[in-house]
Amino acid sequence: MSELIVAQPRAPYAARPPLVVDASVLAAALFGEEENDVAKSWMRGHALPAPADGVYAIATHYDLSAYDASYLWLAVHLRSPLATFDQRLGTAARECFGNLDDPGH
Secondary structure, three states: OOOOOOOOOOHHHHOOOEOEEOHHHHHHHHOOOOOHHHHHHHHOOOEOOOOOOOOHHHHHHHOOOHHHHHHHHHHHHHOOOEEOOOHHHHHHHHHHHHOOOOOOO
16 A cells, blocks of 8 residues: 655745736835835735636726736636736726725635
8 A cells, every 4th residue: 555645835835815916016016116015915825826727807897908908807707806006097996996806805
């Protein structure tokens, strides 16, 4: 009989809440832009998932580019906060989250 081997990440890595960040936040953190400290403080301790397909309805409804709509779609799909320095995307996200069934998100 073979021995079962279970490899697990250390506790801090096992349960990191998701946070969807757009390119403006990543660029601030990676390239040392003015908002560097704010971006890094929000990202610290979070899993940073990437967007997927299925964003056309959001792009059309909120008049966003497919690029920006993909971040909003992902945040809604994961029921995760979205962090952005982009005012248009932020306004759409606040409006969108205000329409969710769960008032906690």
